[in-house]
Amino acid sequence: xxxxxxxxxxxxxxxxxxxxxxxxxxxxxxxxxxxxxxxxxxxxxxxxxxxxxxxxxxxxxxxxxxxxxxxxxxxxxxxxxxxxxxxxxxxxxxxxxxxxxxxxxxxxxxxxxxxxxxxxxxxxxxxxxxxxxxxxxxxxxxxxxxxxxxxxxxxxxxxxxxxxxxxxxxxxxxxxxxxxxxxxxxxxxxxxxxxxxxxxxxxxxxxxxxxxxxxxxxxxxxxxxxxxxxxxxxxxxxxxxxxxxxxxxxxxxxxxxxxxxxxxxxxxx
Amino acid sequence: xxxxxxxxxxxxxxxxxxxxxxxxxxxxxxxxxxxxxxxxxxxxxxxxxxxxxxxxxxxxxxxxxxxxxxxxxxxxxxxxxxxxxxxxxxxxxxxxxxxxxxxxxxxxxxxxxxxxxxxxxxxxxxxxxxxxxxxxxxxxxxxxxxxxxxxxxxxxxxxxxxxxxxxxxxxxxxxxxxxxxxxxxxxxxxxxxxxxxxxxxxxxxxxxxxxxxxxxxxxxxxxxxxxxxxxxxxxxxxxxxxxxxxxxxxxxxxxxxxxxxxxxx
Numbered sequence: 001x002x003x004x005x006x007x008x009x010x011x012x013x014x015x016x017x018x019x020x021x022x023x024x025x026x027x028x029x030x031x032x033x034x035x036x037x038x039x040x041x042x043x044x045x046x047x048x049x050x051x052x053x054x055x056x057x058x059x060x061x062x063x064x065x066x067x068x069x070x071x072x073x074x075x076x077x078x079x080x081x082x083x084x085x086x087x088x089x090x091x092x093x094x095x096x097x098x099x100x101x102x103x104x105x106x107x108x109x110x111x112x113x114x115x116x117x118x119x120x121x122x123x124x125x126x127x128x129x130x131x132x133x134x135x136x137x138x139x140x141x142x143x144x145x146x147x148x149x150x151x152x153x154x155x156x157x158x159x160x161x162x163x164x165x166x167x168x169x170x171x172x173x174x175x176x177x178x179x180x181x182x183x184x185x186x187x188x189x190x191x192x193x194x195x196x197x198x199x200x201x202x203x204x205x206x207x208x209x210x211x212x213x214x215x216x217x218x219x220x221x222x223x224x225x226x227x228x229x230x231x232x233x234x235x236x237x238x239x240x241x242x243x244x245x246x247x248x249x250x251x252x253x254x255x256x257x258x259x260x261x262x263x264x265x266x267x268x269x
Numbered sequence: 270x271x272x273x274x275x276x277x278x279x280x281x282x283x284x285x286x287x288x289x290x291x292x293x294x295x296x297x298x299x300x301x302x303x304x305x306x307x308x309x310x311x312x313x314x315x316x317x318x319x320x321x322x323x324x325x326x327x328x329x330x331x332x333x334x335x336x337x338x339x340x341x342x343x344x345x346x347x348x349x350x351x352x353x354x355x356x357x358x359x360x361x362x363x364x365x366x367x368x369x370x371x372x373x374x375x376x377x378x379x380x381x382x383x384x385x386x387x388x389x390x391x392x393x394x395x396x397x398x399x400x401x402x403x404x405x406x407x408x409x410x411x412x413x414x415x416x417x418x419x420x421x422x423x424x425x426x427x428x429x430x431x432x433x434x435x436x437x438x439x440x441x442x443x444x445x446x447x448x449x450x451x452x453x454x455x456x457x458x459x460x461x462x463x464x465x466x467x468x469x470x471x472x473x474x475x476x477x478x479x480x481x482x483x484x485x486x487x488x489x490x491x492x493x494x495x496x497x498x499x500x501x502x503x504x505x506x507x508x509x510x511x512x513x514x515x516x517x518x519x520x521x522x523x524x525x526x527x528x529x530x531x532x533x534x
Contacts, residue, residue, distance in 0.1 A: 137464075
């Protein structure tokens, strides 16, 4: 801290060549959101916000995103641990496979999910035969789509946290007689906890914004598969003011998440 | 700040960057079709951009083949989507030469924004039930939708308005599994086998061919949907655009529309 404070002056003023694009970048990020706020019809806002579809969609979005986050943690934490702590052949390949859904266009993710878990899908058809249950058009399908697109973020964020935690401490625990499971539970996870929480929130936020895979795989029905982004998408076709009001809700939720993360993301280095 | 915290933050930020670029890539594809504007060349040569309702996807491709053969050097490009979406885009000044909608409401939306020329009606369509090929769930009428997994368009889309009217006419209260954003995504849910049945236009059933089985709805012609088209003010080649509209309403154009299952205006 003191070193950077002293160094600031001798280094001179920040060059315009860096300042100018930085200002443009900030404007690019902020102007659309400010313009959206300016376009909101504040008079009709209370009515728009009191609508039953909004309540149902917001509730569905929050519950499915939270369920997806828990599933991603339960399944993703072990994957992250394997990637960070265990030497095995094909580790690089596993990491690539985990990353693929992250860079896939969401609509492709939806088509892929349908091929696997649709009623005629590779896994979905036998599942339907055996249990009578099918994922599409259900809230479970929404959770499945959310897990598919958000788990990579959870895994990679947690892996990063595990990697930077000192593995020597795992070794120390082992020499003291701890089994690998005890070490994982009592040493590895507590040390990486901030990173794990960050990964969970990142995954949750990705789920909350998920649209393409969900609508392709699950369609759109109020209370069952209509999440906030889907509701905004269909509302926009008939009522711009209501769509803006819904967008405001999403903006408020997103900012709330950022405030929760303030210590990690917005704090000074 | 300890090294492990800043490293964790780096990872998190990198993941965020990937997240953002992934969503950008997804959004980009939606607008690609609208980016092409005509090059302004007259006399039958040039590129036309036609913004058309999703239900016109196949027949307009056939019309374009014929039009391009008749107008040497011309190319017709399309942006297909929900009529309402397209009307909103052109009202906001999206580039394009011709707009064709599957209802009057969305055309009025464009008209109110003062971006339309003369508006002509060029075809009609009726609703039908489609099922996956062979009708595995045995859907024989609207009454059989009760208890089945079926889909229709959302009320915001023209096909949804017609579907709601047809269902009301027949006192059907069965709830769909999904309200799709346009007729082609409704058809898609049936073709892929995810839904037992869907309500689409008769022409979509023709376009899907062997992939679906059509089950006509008795009395569906009491809720006929009409198609409207116009040259757009923002057209950079209004003459060629007008020739396209004239071709669509001509005998040759109407014959192609009839083959695809459309009714006369």
